[in-house]
Amino acid sequence: MYTTKSRFIYLSLLLALFMSMLPWSGSGLMLRPDFVMVTLIFWLCRAPHLCNIGTAWMAGLLIDLATGGLFGANAFAYSLTAFFAVIYQRRLTLFNIPQLALFVGALLAVTQITQLLLRLFAGGSIPDWHYFLPSLTGTLLWIVLALLSASGTAPTGAASNKRRS
Amino acid sequence: MEQPTTAFFVRGPQPFTRLVFFSILSLVLMGVDARLHYLTEVRQGFMGLLHPLQVAANMPGYWYRQTAEYWQGHDAMLADNRRLRIVNLQQGVDLQRLRSMEEENMHLRQLLGAVQEIKQPAQLAEIMNVDRDPFTQRVVVNLGSRHGIMTGQAVADGMGVIGQVTRTYPFSSEVTLVTDKSLAIPIQVERSGLRAIAFGHGRDNIIDLPYLPTNVDIQEGDVLVTSGIDGVYPPGLAVARVTSVERDSDLTFARIVCEPAAGIEQHRQVLLLKTPLVAAATPIPDTPAVNTPSGKAPTPTAKPKPSSPSSTTATPASSTPATLPAAPANGGT
Known part of the structure; x- marks a missing residue:
C-alpha cells in the first residue's frame, strides 16, 4: 500500500516534469503553468505523509538540472512553498473548492515571487505583470485536478464541497 | 509504516x-x-x-x-514547390555572382597579401525546448559534446545571428540568444562601417546599442552586421536592425533600440558555426601567439576569444572593448 502509493506520486511528478519539458513556445510558454509545483501542491494537501518538503526540494533540484538554472534556486523556492502548504494542510478540510483555489494560487505566487527575488539578487530586472500568469493557469489546472479526483474517492473536504456546489 | x-x-x-x-x-x-x-x-x-x-x-x-x-494537401505542396523553385532561380543568379565575386575577392586578398578567410563549417541542429525561465533567453538544441559541439560556437539561421553556445551536455547544448542580457556581440553598422558592441536587452526581443555618443552616425533602419573581430562570429552576418534612436542632449549616450534580424522565436532549425579557430584546428588556444598550423595567418581576431574550449561555462564574447583596432589591415609584412 505504502510503496505503491509513493511510487504513484513520483510517477506523477515525472509526468509533470515531462509536461514542462514539452517544446512550449510563444503564448503557450507565457501561459505554461508550473506543472511540477501544481502536482506537488496537490500531493502536499492530499498525502502529506508521503509528499513533504523533502520531496518538493528534490523536485526543485530536478527542475534546476533540467533547465540549467542556478543549482538550488528552484529547490529553495519549492521547499518554501511546500512549507506553507504543509503548515496549513490540516485546516484545508474546512474550505470549499473556490477557497482552496485561492490558497493554491497564493502558494504558486509564493513560488514565483521567491524565484523572482532570487533573480533580482542575481541582477535581473523586474518583469511585466504577465510574469505571474503561470500562477493563474496553474490554479486553473489545480481546479481541474481537484474536480477530477473529487469525482472518485477523496479523503479531504474537496469531494463533499464539490457535491454541494 | x-x-x-x-x-x-x-x-x-x-x-x-x-x-x-x-x-x-x-x-x-x-x-x-x-x-x-x-x-x-x-x-x-x-x-x-x-x-x-x-x-x-x-x-x-x-x-x-x-x-x-x-x-498536407497535394496542392499546398505543389504551390510550395513552385515558390521554392522561383526562389531557387533568383538565388541561383545571385550565387553565380557570388562565385565570381568570391574568386575576385580571394584574388584581391592575395594581391594585398592579407589574411585568408577561413571557411566555417556548420552543423544543422534543431531546437528542443525553450527555457522556462522568463529572465534568460536560452534555448536547448539537440546537438551536444558527443557531436563535437563546443562552448563558444556561434549560432545562426538563414536570416542572421541567433546566439552562442554557452553550455554543452553530452547530447544537447544550451544556446544563449542575442536578446539575453549576458550576451554581447561586436557589430558593425553596414552603412557607415562604425564598430560597436550590441547587448541583449533581456526581454521583449530587443537588442541595445549602449555607450554610443548622442551624435553617433546611426539612423533608424540601419542594419547591424557582425564585425568578425571577436573571432567567434564570422564577419558579415546580420545581427539586428535599428528601430529607434533617441538623442537626448541631457544624456551622455544615445538610446538605440534594435530588433534582431534572425527569426529567434520562429525557427526550429538553427546552424551551429564552428569558431574560426576551432575550424582551423588550433590545438592550443591558450598560447599568447596564435599560429595556425596550416601556415595560414591567423584570422583577423583582435583577441583569440574562444576561452579554452573544454571549459563548460564560457562567458559570451562580452569583454571585447568597444575601441578595438580594426581588423589588421597592415596585413602583409
Whole structure:
C-alpha cells in the first residue's frame, strides 16, 4: 500500500516534469503553468505523509538540472512553498473548492515571487505583470485536478464541497 | 509504516525544521554553483540521465509535424514547390555572382597579401525546448559534446545571428540568444562601417546599442552586421536592425533600440558555426601567439576569444572593448 502509493506520486511528478519539458513556445510558454509545483501542491494537501518538503526540494533540484538554472534556486523556492502548504494542510478540510483555489494560487505566487527575488539578487530586472500568469493557469489546472479526483474517492473536504456546489 | 493510520500521525520532524534544513542545503548549493563551479560535472551527468525524458518530450511535437506534413494537401505542396523553385532561380543568379565575386575577392586578398578567410563549417541542429525561465533567453538544441559541439560556437539561421553556445551536455547544448542580457556581440553598422558592441536587452526581443555618443552616425533602419573581430562570429552576418534612436542632449549616450534580424522565436532549425579557430584546428588556444598550423595567418581576431574550449561555462564574447583596432589591415609584412 505504502510503496505503491509513493511510487504513484513520483510517477506523477515525472509526468509533470515531462509536461514542462514539452517544446512550449510563444503564448503557450507565457501561459505554461508550473506543472511540477501544481502536482506537488496537490500531493502536499492530499498525502502529506508521503509528499513533504523533502520531496518538493528534490523536485526543485530536478527542475534546476533540467533547465540549467542556478543549482538550488528552484529547490529553495519549492521547499518554501511546500512549507506553507504543509503548515496549513490540516485546516484545508474546512474550505470549499473556490477557497482552496485561492490558497493554491497564493502558494504558486509564493513560488514565483521567491524565484523572482532570487533573480533580482542575481541582477535581473523586474518583469511585466504577465510574469505571474503561470500562477493563474496553474490554479486553473489545480481546479481541474481537484474536480477530477473529487469525482472518485477523496479523503479531504474537496469531494463533499464539490457535491454541494 | 504498514498501517496508514500510524503513517498519518507520525510526521517526522516539524515542517519548520525541515524548511530550515532544506533552505540551508539549497543556499549552500547555490553558493557552490555560483561561486565555485564545482557542479558542472554533476550537472552534465544528470543531464545525460534526463536526456531520454527530453527526447520523449519532443516526440509528440515531432509526430504532430510528421503527420501534418503527411496530410498536407497535394496542392499546398505543389504551390510550395513552385515558390521554392522561383526562389531557387533568383538565388541561383545571385550565387553565380557570388562565385565570381568570391574568386575576385580571394584574388584581391592575395594581391594585398592579407589574411585568408577561413571557411566555417556548420552543423544543422534543431531546437528542443525553450527555457522556462522568463529572465534568460536560452534555448536547448539537440546537438551536444558527443557531436563535437563546443562552448563558444556561434549560432545562426538563414536570416542572421541567433546566439552562442554557452553550455554543452553530452547530447544537447544550451544556446544563449542575442536578446539575453549576458550576451554581447561586436557589430558593425553596414552603412557607415562604425564598430560597436550590441547587448541583449533581456526581454521583449530587443537588442541595445549602449555607450554610443548622442551624435553617433546611426539612423533608424540601419542594419547591424557582425564585425568578425571577436573571432567567434564570422564577419558579415546580420545581427539586428535599428528601430529607434533617441538623442537626448541631457544624456551622455544615445538610446538605440534594435530588433534582431534572425527569426529567434520562429525557427526550429538553427546552424551551429564552428569558431574560426576551432575550424582551423588550433590545438592550443591558450598560447599568447596564435599560429595556425596550416601556415595560414591567423584570422583577423583582435583577441583569440574562444576561452579554452573544454571549459563548460564560457562567458559570451562580452569583454571585447568597444575601441578595438580594426581588423589588421597592415596585413602583409
